[in-house]
Amino acid sequence: MKKYCLGVDIGGTTVKIGLFDKDGKVLDKWEIVTRKDEGGSFILSDIAASVDDKLKQMSIDKSAVIGMGLGIPGPITSDGTVLKCVNLGWGIFNVAEEVTKLTGIENVKVGNDANVAALGEMWQGGGKGYQNVVMITLGTGVGGGIILNGKILTGSKGAAGEIGHITVNFDEEDTCNCGKRGCLEQFASATGIVKEAKRLLLVSDKSSKLRDLQYLSAKSIFDAAKEGDELANDLVDQLTRYLGVAASHIAAVVDPEVFVIGGGVSKAGDILTTRIKQNYEKNVMFALQNKEFKLAELGNDAGIFGCAKMVLD
Numbered sequence: 447m448k449k450y451c452l453g454v455d456i457g458g459t460t461v462k463i464g465l466f467d468k469d470g471k472v473l474d475k476w477e478i479v480t481r482k483d484e485g486g487s488f489i490l491s492d493i494a495a496s497v498d499d500k501l502k503q504m505s506i507d508k509s510a511v512i513g514m515g516l517g518i519p520g521p522i523t524s525d526g527t528v529l530k531c532v533n534l535g536w537g538i539f540n541v542a543e544e545v546t547k548l549t550g551i552e553n554v555k556v557g558n559d560a561n562v563a564a565l566g567e568m569w570q571g572g573g574k575g576y577q578n579v580v581m582i583t584l585g586t587g588v589g590g591g592i593i594l595n596g597k598i599l600t601g602s603k604g605a606a607g608e609i610g611h612i613t614v615n616f617d618e619e620d621t622c623n624c625g626k627r628g629c630l631e632q633f634a635s636a637t638g639i640v641k642e643a644k645r646l647l648l649v650s651d652k653s654s655k656l657r658d659l660q661y662l663s664a665k666s667i668f669d670a671a672k673e674g675d676e677l678a679n680d681l682v683d684q685l686t687r688y689l690g691v692a693a694s695h696i697a698a699v700v701d702p703e704v705f706v707i708g709g710g711v712s713k714a715g716d717i718l719t720t721r722i723k724q725n726y727e728k729n730v731m732f733a734l735q736n737k738e739f740k741l742a743e744l745g746n747d748a749g750i751f752g753c754a755k756m757v758l759d
Contacts, residue, residue: 450468450510453751456559463477517561526542565755566754612692640664
């Protein structure tokens with residue numbers, strides 16, 4: 447009998463689901479709405495119903511499903527317990543046990559969404575061919591995942607890899623969402639670089655095409671930098687300096703082979719990875735120099751690939 451597994455990436459807006467064969471080939475993928483009503487109490491039952499419907503459509507008996515992996519936007523313990531997830535409205539409960547009750551699938555693995563995305567990129571994306579990978583995701587916030595010897599580094603409470611909350615600016619007065627000040631997320635996220643652009647435009651007298659834009663975005667800032675805009679390049683230099691410094695700190699602890707840069711901001715391309723690497727090399731000890739910096743390749747599918755990988759390992 448042919449065997450299958452499922453990868454489920456639960457986001458704040460949609461749940462992405464992938465059906466894989468045991469060799470890791472994605473056979474189908476689809477999305478459902480993340481219903482956060484009543485403390486997110488419908489999310490797992492909606493997933494179970496959607497999976498049942500898909501298996502019936504494809505005439506796959508549930509006994510052929512060897513397991514299901516789930517990515518959750520919050521800290522997860524090794525037994526599959528979520529330690530509160532504000533984005534979904536969840537408190538503390540064992541996700542793995544609940545999914546088994548709802549689906550009848552015994553082999554259920556649960557991980558933090560950023561960690562499983564890193565695992566997916568190591569397996570089939572920008573980190574393919576490496577066993578020690580640090581993924582940095584630059585989106586609305588800054589997230590991360592650490593893979594050592596092919597396995598997710600979770601930490602004692604499932605919170606390892608919170609790269610966005612490394613302090614990079616001790617003079618920052620604004621408070622990060624985590625409650626600290628000067629976090630990487632405040633400068634290297636899509637929202638952070640726009641905030642810094644508005645701040646710089648007020649205090650700088652440099653001419654810049656950014657002053658003529660009605661809507662500032664990370665993309666417009668990087669586009670202007672590529673065209674030689676001096677003020678935009680100052681912003682990119684600051685962002686990549688902070689990222690390079692943060693990467694040097696991370697390397698001093700976990701010594702990865704490669705850094706994979708993902709998230710919406712990574713669409714800026716080589717200007718981002720090249721400058722991060724330059725700043726990394728300036729700030730890291732000799733033994734940790736010459737790491738690879740690559741762009742993520744799986745996009746929004748990284749999570750479902752990583753979830754499937756958890757089951758297949």
